[in-house]
Amino acid sequence: MRIGVFICKCGTNIAATVDTEAVARKALEYPDVVYATDYMYTCSEPGQDEIQQAIEEHDLQGVVVAACSPRMHEVTFRRAVEKAGLNRYMFEQANIREHCSWISKDTEANTRKAIDLVRMSVEKLRFNHPLFSSQVPINKRVLVIGGGISGIQAALDCAEGGLDVVMVERESTIGGKMAKLDKTFPTIDCSACILGPKMVDVAQHENIHLYAYSEIESVSGYMGNFKVDIRKKATYVDWDACTGCGLCTEKCPAKKSFDGFNEGLDTTTAINISFPQAIPKRAKIDPKYCWYLTKEKCKICQKICPVDAIRFDMKDETVVEEVGAIIVATGFDLVDHSVYGEYGGGHYPDVITGLQFERLVSASGPYEGHIIRPSDGKEPKNIVFIACVGSRDPSIGRPYCSGICCMYIAKQAILARDHIPDSNCYVFYIDIRAPGKNYEEFVRRAQEDYGVQYIRGRVGKIYPQGEHLIVQGIDTLLGIQVEVEADLVVLATGVAASVGAKELAEKLRISYDEYGFYMESHPKLRPVETNTAGVFLAGVCQGPKDIPASVAQGSAAAAKTQILFSRDTIETDPQIAKVNERMCIGCGKCIDVCPFGSIQWKTLRDGSQKAEVLDTVCQGCGLCNATCPPKAIQLQHCTDDQILAEIEVLCAGERHG
Amino acid sequence: MALLNSLRMPRDCDESFIRQVETKSRQQISKCYQCGNCSASCAYTYVYDYPVNQIMRLIQLGQKEVVLRSRSIWLCADCQACTTRCPCNIDIARVMETLRFLSVEEGTVSIKDIQLFYDEFLNSVKTFGRVFETGLLATYNLKAKKLFTDIDLAPKVLKKGKLPIIPHRIRGRKKVSDIFKRFEDYRNKKILD
Numbered sequence: 001m002r003i004g005v006f007i008c009k010c011g012t013n014i015a016a017t018v019d020t021e022a023v024a025r026k027a028l029e030y031p032d033v034v035y036a037t038d039y040m041y042t043c044s045e046p047g048q049d050e051i052q053q054a055i056e057e058h059d060l061q062g063v064v065v066a067a068c069s070p071r072m073h074e075v076t077f078r079r080a081v082e083k084a085g086l087n088r089y090m091f092e093q094a095n096i097r098e099h100c101s102w103i104s105k106d107t108e109a110n111t112r113k114a115i116d117l118v119r120m121s122v123e124k125l126r127f128n129h130p131l132f133s134s135q136v137p138i139n140k141r142v143l144v145i146g147g148g149i150s151g152i153q154a155a156l157d158c159a160e161g162g163l164d165v166v167m168v169e170r171e172s173t174i175g176g177k178m179a180k181l182d183k184t185f186p187t188i189d190c191s192a193c194i195l196g197p198k199m200v201d202v203a204q205h206e207n208i209h210l211y212a213y214s215e216i217e218s219v220s221g222y223m224g225n226f227k228v229d230i231r232k233k234a235t236y237v238d239w240d241a242c243t244g245c246g247l248c249t250e251k252c253p254a255k256k257s258f259d260g261f262n263e264g265l266d267t268t269t270a271i272n273i274s275f276p277q278a279i280p281k282r283a284k285i286d287p288k289y290c291w292y293l294t295k296e297k298c299k300i301c302q303k304i305c306p307v308d309a310i311r312f313d314m315k316d317e318t319v320v321e322e323v324g325a326i327i328v329a330t331g332f333d334l335v336d337h338s339v340y341g342e343y344g345g346g347h348y349p350d351v352i353t354g355l356q357f358e359r360l361v362s363a364s365g366p367y368e369g370h371i372i373r374p375s376d377g378k379e380p381k382n383i384v385f386i387a388c389v390g391s392r393d394p395s396i397g398r399p400y401c402s403g404i405c406c407m408y409i410a411k412q413a414i415l416a417r418d419h420i421p422d423s424n425c426y427v428f429y430i431d432i433r434a435p436g437k438n439y440e441e442f443v444r445r446a447q448e449d450y451g452v453q454y455i456r457g458r459v460g461k462i463y464p465q466g467e468h469l470i471v472q473g474i475d476t477l478l479g480i481q482v483e484v485e486a487d488l489v490v491l492a493t494g495v496a497a498s499v500g501a502k503e504l505a506e507k508l509r510i511s512y513d514e515y516g517f518y519m520e521s522h523p524k525l526r527p528v529e530t531n532t533a534g535v536f537l538a539g540v541c542q543g544p545k546d547i548p549a550s551v552a553q554g555s556a557a558a559a560k561t562q563i564l565f566s567r568d569t570i571e572t573d574p575q576i577a578k579v580n581e582r583m584c585i586g587c588g589k590c591i592d593v594c595p596f597g598s599i600q601w602k603t604l605r606d607g608s609q610k611a612e613v614l615d616t617v618c619q620g621c622g623l624c625n626a627t628c629p630p631k632a633i634q635l636q637h638c639t640d641d642q643i644l645a646e647i648e649v650l651c652a653g654e655r656h657g
Numbered sequence: 658m659a660l661l662n663s664l665r666m667p668r669d670c671d672e673s674f675i676r677q678v679e680t681k682s683r684q685q686i687s688k689c690y691q692c693g694n695c696s697a698s699c700a701y702t703y704v705y706d707y708p709v710n711q712i713m714r715l716i717q718l719g720q721k722e723v724v725l726r727s728r729s730i731w732l733c734a735d736c737q738a739c740t741t742r743c744p745c746n747i748d749i750a751r752v753m754e755t756l757r758f759l760s761v762e763e764g765t766v767s768i769k770d771i772q773l774f775y776d777e778f779l780n781s782v783k784t785f786g787r788v789f790e791t792g793l794l795a796t797y798n799l800k801a802k803k804l805f806t807d808i809d810l811a812p813k814v815l816k817k818g819k820l821p822i823i824p825h826r827i828r829g830r831k832k833v834s835d836i837f838k839r840f841e842d843y844r845n846k847k848i849l850d
Contacts, residue, residue: 424666444688447687451687453666453717453718456691475664477691477710478661478711480661480662481664482666483664484666
């Protein structure tokens with residue numbers, strides 16, 4: 001084999017701490033290497049030209065580039081060698097930047113390590129052979145997980161583009177957190193009025209199939225051909241028959257059921273419809289509170305239902321959907337503020353969360369839009385809002401800014417002043433973060449036009465005194481302690497990853513950060529892609545953001561799906577496992593360890609059982625390769641021979657310096 | 658300086674004071690977002706009890722007593738640097754002036770004889786059409802019972818001709834004194850009303 005080696009200086013990223021010229025000189029001594037050089041920016045157009053020229057002039061059969069991480073530019077260089085007529089898999093990239101030059105300032109040691117890395121890559125390349133991908137058709141259906149505003153936007157954009165959309169929502173209605181909001185900042189337009197029509201569109205769009213009250217059970221397959229098991233949770237109501245008339249909810253005697261939609265501010269009936277604009281508007285029974293399901297007596301709903309829709313014997317049911325792409329829009333939950341003992345730890349009824357305040361002030365909420373204290377139903381005159389509860393607080397493991405609280409408390413204070421003009425509203429804040437369009441102006445309006453008293457400083461404690469709650473904080477601008485005799489305290493509870501986010505991530509094989517937010521493929525340049533091809537992100541599941549940003553990301557994810565589906569087929573990655581049938585002993589260990597279910601039995605004509613890899617399902621992880629006792633199953637492009645060859649030159653290689 | 662350690666809201670917040678300052682100064686105090694540029698630009702912060710941004714903050718919190726008793730409002734030279742630099746276009750110097758008026762009205766002037774100086778200064782202007790320094794110095798020192806204050810400066814300024822024995826006569830003295838008369842009529846009328 002005739003090999004060319006190209007050492008990239010990456011400006012000074014590599015050249016500052018690696019003697020690239022020495023590495024190139026050394027590479028010329030290796031077997032099969034006929035050409036070696038260093039270059040300022042190998043990934044640049046002239047850099048790639050140089051590789052292509054060298055392939056032609058020196059009749060190269062394989063190329064090693066020592067540069068950055070293959071994550072960065074492997075695709076770039078593969079394309080470059082392919083253009084010059086080589087098979088794209090006759091290329092190896094040695095990472096002498098992230099793994100070498102950036103780590104230490106010791107030029108001598110770095111150079112030594114770079115030489116070793118290049119040596120190993122050359123040795124691996126000597127055992128490479130051309131690989132060829134095949135084409136598989138794309139299933140042009142898309143699964144949207146989560147029916148909040150971001151998922152709704154993504155689903156509608158996909159459906160409008162002519163795609164078949166499957167939407168899965170955990171709750172019994174779509175709408176997500178936005179459906180619970182009263183008004184939205186910075187325009188104070190009614191949340192239900194702008195969200196409602198979109199929810200109806202989802203319900204009525206012929207291209208969208210909605211599974212509400214359902215969860216993702218498992219996901220298999222790969223980009224273009226995913227298979228998804230969806231568990232439809234038992235609602236105990238036949239939704240095909242139910243008309244959403246609500247008679248059952250009027251008569252149900254189990255009136256102490258937890259009302260999740262109203263954030264626990266109120267109780268509801270065991271059989272209930274979340275809210276009047278619910279989509280789908282269907283009743284469901286909460287089995288924890290239903291008298292019949294817990295005590296085997298009652299059945300009033302069954303008697304009253306005019307369409308005989310009640311099914312007490314209903315069980316969870318699993319359906320299988322096949323899709324080509326998945327948009328994850330699972331949203332968020334609020335930080336649990338009970339960790340703040342100084343704010344009552346959740347024990348004071350008149351210390352509520354931001355989302356509870358939304359239900360309090362909403363006309364569809366439990367108090368029909370009248371701001372009253374949950375404890376005694378009195379109208380509060382002094383309302384305190386506390387920012388950064390569960391945000392920017394490393395002591396509880398949440399150092400990040402939730403990004404929306406500054407704005408929503410400004411809005412809530414405005415609403416409070418609007419509803420109760422003779423009330424005093426106080427906002428304790430650390431900083432005001434209002435970077436969106438018209439946001440800063442909105443916060444100023446709260447202070448200038450609505451007379452909301454902003455106090456820069458945190459609240460140290462809240463304690464009850466008579467009918468009031470004494471909020472003890474500080475005005476750091478004056479350096480004085482400020483106590484407010486509050487009637488109602490609203491905690492601007494921060495954003496946390498959705499409950500179950502990590503479990504879903506594992507099913508989807510996407511990464512998440514330490515807080516449970518899903519990781520995008522690149523923080524700047526690939527904000528909606530994940531590291532699993534064909535899985536896209538939208539909304540707060542990726543990190544805190546407001547409604548406009550969530551909607552934008554929903555549309556972006558839909559656009560990415562459309563791009564993927566603009567082709568009829570996709571190329572498979574040939575860097576997968578392959579079985580040498582003559583060596584296979586049919587032990588089946590590979591089948592056991594494969595996390596993707598991509599290995600199956602195959603019966604030969606002589607009746608013997610051998611393992612067989614499903615090319616399109618295999619992800620090339622190599623577990624089978626490591627497990628196989630006779631080494632019959634080999635990961636193409638990363639065979640045992642190649643790994644051993646690398647180790648051999650590393651161990652036997654001459655030591656420098 | 659009245660020392661302020663803690664506040665109880667809304668009890669300690671004098672809303673009417675905020676309205677009063679806003680009406681008289683024609684400035685909206687809630688516009689101040691406490692960037693501190695006024696204090697950063699102020700030439701006299703080193704002698705103030707509260708830097709001017711804190712004066713603004715204290716008004717926002719309705720701290721009438723503290724603000725009107727502060728030394729800062731009297732040590733302000735009305736140089737207008739704060740007004741010039743304020744990003745929210747608040748005429749802070751005018752607010753400070755309003756506070757001086759209110760402090761006089763409320764009888765909470767914190768610096769001894771400062772009102773006397775202001776009164777004598779204006780008397781001098783009223784009489785001579787402009788300030789007559791020698792006369793002002795003499796009457797102020799006499800009334801404030803500190804005859805020999807700044808007497809050491811006299812030889813120096815005398816030599817430079819800065820302490821004339823006879824006041825400068827300017828044209829239109831009558832017009833200046835008419836201004837005072839109009840103001841007094843206006844004030845008396847207001848009191849009667």
